[in-house]
Amino acid sequence: MSPQEAAELLGVKASTLYTWAYRRQIPAQKIGRLLRFSPSALNEWLRAQARPPEQSDPDRWIGVSDQPTCERCGRLPADCDRDAALCVSRA
Numbered sequence: 564m565s566p567q568e569a570a571e572l573l574g575v576k577a578s579t580l581y582t583w584a585y586r587r588q589i590p591a592q593k594i595g596r597l598l599r600f601s602p603s604a605l606n607e608w609l610r611a612q613a614r615p616p617e618q619s620d621p622d623r624w625i626g627v628s629d630q631p632t633c634e635r636c637g638r639l640p641a642d643c644d645r646d647a648a649l650c651v652s653r654a
């Protein structure tokens with residue numbers, strides 16, 4: 564598949580994909596001057612990247628910026644009780 568299709572599959576920008584390919588961080592094939600990607604190789608690569616975090620180190624994930632927040636008050640679930648006045652008071 565083309566770099567554009569591969570980028571879409573992985574959810575990254577094509578420019579990011581080119582960088583990875585030239586650094587050999589991702590499986591890519593060169594056909595003449597063109598980069599081509601194999602869907603099966605990409606899926607395998609993707610699985611390798613998606614290894615679950617070490618179970619012994621849960622603290623790693625505390626403070627990660629993209630964890631889900633309460634849709635009412637915008638706070639992290641740990642700071643919010645959806646049934647309490649605390650939550651709606653900030654909404």
Ligand SMILES: [Zn+2]
Binds near residue numbers: 633637638644
């Ligand atoms: Zn809330």
